[in-house]
Amino acid sequence: MNPPPALVVMGVSGSGKSTVGAALAEALGVPFVDADDLHPLTNIEKMRAGLPLDDDDRWPWLRAVGDAIRAASTGTGTGAPATGVVVACSALRVSYRDAILERAPRTRFVLLQGDREMLLGRLRSRTGHFMPASLLDSQLDALEPLGPHEPGLTVDAADTPEAVIAEVRGFLTRSPDGPQRIAHP
Numbered sequence: 001m002n003p004p005p006a007l008v009v010m011g012v013s014g015s016g017k018s019t020v021g022a023a024l025a026e027a028l029g030v031p032f033v034d035a036d037d038l039h040p041l042t043n044i045e046k047m048r049a050g051l052p053l054d055d056d057d058r059w060p061w062l063r064a065v066g067d068a069i070r071a072a073s074t075g076t077g078t079g080a081p082a083t084g085v086v087v088a089c090s091a092l093r094v095s096y097r098d099a100i101l102e103r104a105p106r107t108r109f110v111l112l113q114g115d116r117e118m119l120l121g122r123l124r125s126r127t128g129h130f131m132p133a134s135l136l137d138s139q140l141d142a143l144e145p146l147g148p149h150e151p152g153l154t155v156d157a158a159d160t161p162e163a164v165i166a167e168v169r170g171f172l173t174r175s176p177d178g179p180q181r182i183a184h185p
């Protein structure tokens with residue numbers, strides 16, 4: 001039997017990846033991994049200093065994210081049965097998502113898409129996080145929306161976590177097995 005799919009909740013800083021991802025994992029009864037926890041300290045310190053990550057910073061991290069998804073979604077190396085997994089990861093560019101798919105081919109992406117003002121408002125009122133609101137524009141510049149040939153769906157980041165969970169459930173019902181290529185709005 002094919003291992004169950006992994007879902008990567010993705011988008012720019014403040015789109016709600018961690019919040020929605022954790023709620024989605026709980027609703028689906030699968031483990032949750034926050035890719036922020038896989039960054040090397042040098043990446044965290046760079047972002048904390050207000051400097052955007054570049055590709056050299058991101059590639060080793062994305063490989064670690066792909067490996068973590070493969071391990072969690074197939075049980076490889078964990079000794080646990082395959083359960084599926086939800087991962088919160090920015091995955092801003094197509095090439096980054098492709099790198100994840102190379103390691104974990106049955107991954108689908110859930111893009112939380114929101115407008116700048118809403119995102120800025122969230123980041124400015126968030127406390128205790130290393131990511132400064134000043135990096136939002138660099139994140140929006142880097143973001144490449146999901147293309148029609150990428151597996152996944154795009155949802156409104158302004159929706160409640162419950163509404164996003166309902167949309168993802170609908171998506172999984174429509175395409176329960178294997179990588180799906182669906183049209184995006």
Ligand SMILES: Nc1ncnc2c1ncn2[C@@H]1O[C@H](COP(=O)(O)OP(=O)(O)OP(=O)(O)O)[C@@H](O)[C@H]1O
Nearest residue numbers: 012013014015016017018019122126131159160161
């Ligand atoms: N659907 C939502 N509705 C209202 N507020 C939300 C929603 N999702 C997240 N938030 C709030 O917005 C802020 C950013 O959310 P969160 O930290 O989950 O985003 P993120 O995409 O993981 O950010 P980062 O990439 O910087 O870690 C938090 O204060 C969170 O409580």
Ligand SMILES: O=C(O)[C@H](O)[C@@H](O)[C@H](O)[C@H](O)CO
Nearest residue numbers: 012013036053090091092131
């Ligand atoms: O790709 C990137 O620029 C980084 O991964 C960021 O997106 C952060 O990880 C995250 O958004 C902050 O918590």
